[in-house]
Amino acid sequence: AQTVTQSQPEMSVQEAETVTLSCTYDTSESNYYLFWYKQPPSRQMILVIRQEAYKQQNATENRFSVNFQKAAKSFSLKISDSQLGDTAMYFCAFMKQDNAGNMLTFGGGTRLMVKP
Amino acid sequence: EADIYQTPRYLVIGTGKKITLECSQTMGHDKMYWYQQDPGMELHLIHYSYGVNSTEKGDLSSESTVSRIRTEHFPLTLESARPSHTSQYLCASSTPPDTQYFGPGTRLTVL
Numbered sequence: 001a002q003t004v005t006q007s008q009p010e011m012s013v014q015e016a017e018t019v020t021l022s023c024t025y026d027t028s029e030s031n032y033y034l035f036w037y038k039q040p041p042s043r044q045m046i047l048v049i050r051q052e053a054y055k056q057q058n059a060t061e062n063r064f065s066v067n068f069q070k071a072a073k074s075f076s077l078k079i080s081d082s083q084l085g086d087t088a089m090y091f092c093a094f095m096k097q098d099n100a101g102n103m104l105t106f107g108g109g110t111r112l113m114v115k116p
Numbered sequence: 117e118a119d120i121y122q123t124p125r126y127l128v129i130g131t132g133k134k135i136t137l138e139c140s141q142t143m144g145h146d147k148m149y150w151y152q153q154d155p156g157m158e159l160h161l162i163h164y165s166y167g168v169n170s171t172e173k174g175d176l177s178s179e180s181t182v183s184r185i186r187t188e189h190f191p192l193t194l195e196s197a198r199p200s201h202t203s204q205y206l207c208a209s210s211t212p213p214d215t216q217y218f219g220p221g222t223r224l225t226v227l
Contacts, residue, residue, distance in 0.1 A: 033214045039157075043204055045218035089157055095214055102147055102210050106159045 002027045002094050006107035013082045014115050020067075021077045021110050023092030031097040034068065034075045035104070040088040048090070051075065053097070082114045119143060120219035122207050128225045129197055137192045137222045139207035148190040149216065152176060153204040165190055197226045 003026045013019035025034070036048040051059045051068050058066050063083075067076045079086055092107040120141045129135060141148065150163040151174075161174030165184040179201070180194050190209075194201055204223050210216040 035215070037218075042220070043153075043223065044220045045206055045208075047215060047217065050215060091159070095216075097214070102214060102216065103161065103164070104149075104216055109157045111157075 002029070002096065002105045004092055004094050004105050004107035006090075006092055006110050008110045009108070010111045010113070012113040012115055013079075015082055015084060017082055018078060018080045019082055019112065021079075021090050021092075021112065023075045023077070023107055025073050025075065025092075025094050025105075025107075027073070027094065027096075029096050033095040033097060034066075035093040035095065036064070036066070036075075036077045037091045037093060037106075038086075038088045039091065039109075040085075045091075049077070079112075084114050084116060086112065087114045088112060120207060120209055120217055122205075122219035122222050124222060125220060126223050126225075128227065130227050131196075131198055133197050133226075135194050135197055135224070137205055137207075137224070139190045139192070139219055140188050141190075141209040141217075141219075142188060143209065143211065143217075144187060145209035145211045145217075146187070147210045148184070149208040149210075150174070150180075150182060150190070150192050151206040151208065152178065153206060153221075155203075159206070163192065197224075199226045202226050 032053045034051045038046045063080045089109045094105045123138045146167045151159045160176035162178040163182040206221045207219040208216040
């Protein structure tokens with residue numbers, strides 16, 4: 001079984017600054033995907049970024065980038081030039097790469113507050 | 117990005133009522149999921165489906181039931197709602213190989 005741990009329940013950052021959210025996971029699988037989802041106050045779950053474990057290059061989506069350390073089983077999210085609209089719960093998630101149900105295992109979430 | 121719809125968005129009902137939460141997607145995704153999100157924000161998989169006529173229970177035991185008669189439709193039913201069912205319910209769908217896309221959620225309150 002996989003576990004995902006987000007050790008920071010809450011974080012805050014000033015607008016325009018950079019913040020990094022931590023995520024570690026435990027698995028015996030070698031092929032898998034990792035995700036960061038964002039859940040703003042509207043409660044809609046929105047995909048932020050995705051990383052395939054077989055890719056060494058860190059994924060990037062505009063102001064969002066990850067630091068994927070496979071050997072350390074670490075998958076942190078960096079948000080650059082933070083904006084007020086980035087205020088949300090952020091969930092790290094793991095998915096085993098197989099032909100079954102594409103099940104997601106979520107971490108407990110980090111609540112990020114961007115301050116003006 | 118997938119188009120996934122959930123209705124109602126908010127529901128307040130009394131104990132003992134039967135309710136159905138609707139979930140539809142227009143992308144033709146085979147796999148669909150229901151998650152329950154408690155007040156502490158943790159997400160728990162309660163049901164999933166590989167396709168039409170396929171339904172499976174998830175990690176968290178739930179008194180709800182689901183059906184999958186059409187690819188695009190994956191409703192969740194509670195025969196007799198109780199206050200312990202008060203939660204946010206999120207529906208998602210995916211297409212191989214990986215990414216799940218979520219609907220806007222239904223916030224259920226049982227009085």
